[in-house]
Amino acid sequence: MSQKKIDKQMKQIEDKRAKSRIFKKDSSFLKAEENVFDVPTLKLLYSFANKGYINELGGSISTGKEANVFYATGNEGEVAVKIYRINSSTFKAMDPYILKDPRFTHIRHSRKDIIFAWTQKEYQNLLRISKAGIRAPRPITCDRNVLIMEFMGENGVAYPSLKDVKMDDEDARIFYDQIIEDMRRMYVRASLVHADLSEYNILIDIEKGEAVIIDVGQAVTLNHPNAREFLLRDVENIKRFFRKYGIEEETKSILEQIKQKKEEDIIVEPDETDVKAADEKTSTDEETGTDEETRTDENISADEETGTDEEMNAGIPEKEND
Structure with missing residues (x-):
C-alpha cells in the first residue's frame, strides 16, 4: 500500500475517532454500563488495577453479543479489557464451540461455568495463535469473565x-x-x-x-x-x-x-497447564461464591431445565452482524 493511501486511511481513522471517557481508580469506576460491571466483575477489575494491569479504564471499543471490549492503559502500555457479560450473554450459542472441545469437556453446563471456560479458552487460543506466528492480540492475563490483552491500535484508536x-x-x-x-x-x-x-x-x-x-x-x-x-x-x-x-x-x-505443511513450520504444542489452573480456580470460586451468585446460578439452571427442545438441541448458530 502506497504512503499516500496509508496517510489517507489514517486520516479517515482519526476523523472517526470517538472521545473516550476515562475512568480512574475512584468512585467513577463503579459506573454501570450495559450490564457489564456487576459486583464480582468490579472486584476483579480492582484486583487487576492493584496488580498494575489496569491504571485507567477508558470507553468501549466494541460491543458484541456476549462481551464488551474496553480501552485501558496499564503497566504494559495500551491494553484491551474484554468483559464477558455473565447475566446477559447468549451463552447457548457458545455450546457447539466449547462443550465439544476436548479441552473443556469437563465443565458444567451452567452459564457461569461456560463463560469462565470461554474466557480461558480465548486466552489459550491467543497464546497458541501468537506462538504460531500469526498477528493477533498478545494475551496478558485472564480470570473469571475478564480477559486482558494487547490493544490492537495506537494512541487509543483501534x-x-x-x-x-x-x-x-x-x-x-x-x-x-x-x-x-x-x-x-x-x-x-x-x-x-x-x-x-x-x-x-x-x-x-x-x-x-x-x-x-x-x-x-x-x-x-x-x-x-x-x-x-x-x-x-x-x-x-x-x-x-x-x-x-x-x-x-x-x-x-x-x-x-x-493444510499444506512447510519445512519452516514449527508446531505449537498445546499447554493445558493454565486450563487446569483456571479449572481449579473456578471450583474454588464456586465453593466460596456469594449467596447472590449462588442464587443466580440456581435460577439459570432452572431456566435451562425448562427450556424448549429446540433451544436445548440448537445447532451451530448462523453469523449475526453486530
Whole structure:
C-alpha cells in the first residue's frame, strides 16, 4: 500500500475517532454500563488495577453479543479489557464451540461455568495463535469473565476492521494472501480453526499493511467434531468478501493451501497447564461464591431445565452482524 493511501486511511481513522471517557481508580469506576460491571466483575477489575494491569479504564471499543471490549492503559502500555457479560450473554450459542472441545469437556453446563471456560479458552487460543506466528492480540492475563490483552491500535484508536478498509484490487490480493497464510498457520502450526473468520473479525494495521486476527474465543482444535464444517464456513466467508475484488479461487484449492505443511513450520504444542489452573480456580470460586451468585446460578439452571427442545438441541448458530 502506497504512503499516500496509508496517510489517507489514517486520516479517515482519526476523523472517526470517538472521545473516550476515562475512568480512574475512584468512585467513577463503579459506573454501570450495559450490564457489564456487576459486583464480582468490579472486584476483579480492582484486583487487576492493584496488580498494575489496569491504571485507567477508558470507553468501549466494541460491543458484541456476549462481551464488551474496553480501552485501558496499564503497566504494559495500551491494553484491551474484554468483559464477558455473565447475566446477559447468549451463552447457548457458545455450546457447539466449547462443550465439544476436548479441552473443556469437563465443565458444567451452567452459564457461569461456560463463560469462565470461554474466557480461558480465548486466552489459550491467543497464546497458541501468537506462538504460531500469526498477528493477533498478545494475551496478558485472564480470570473469571475478564480477559486482558494487547490493544490492537495506537494512541487509543483501534485498527479498522477489514470491512471498513478502502482498497484496490492489488491491495486486496495482498491482504487475501496474508489471511490465507494465517489460516494455514493456524491449522498446521496451532492445530486450530478460527470458526468465525470474516471481515468483521480481521483488523488491518494500515501503516504496516498487515492483517490482525481477533475474536478467537470460539476457535476449536482439529479434533473437534465440527472442525471441518467450521473451516469450510471460514473459507466461504473469505471467498465471499474478496470476490468483489476479482479474487476467485475454488474451495478445494484454498483448503489444500491451508493444510499444506512447510519445512519452516514449527508446531505449537498445546499447554493445558493454565486450563487446569483456571479449572481449579473456578471450583474454588464456586465453593466460596456469594449467596447472590449462588442464587443466580440456581435460577439459570432452572431456566435451562425448562427450556424448549429446540433451544436445548440448537445447532451451530448462523453469523449475526453486530
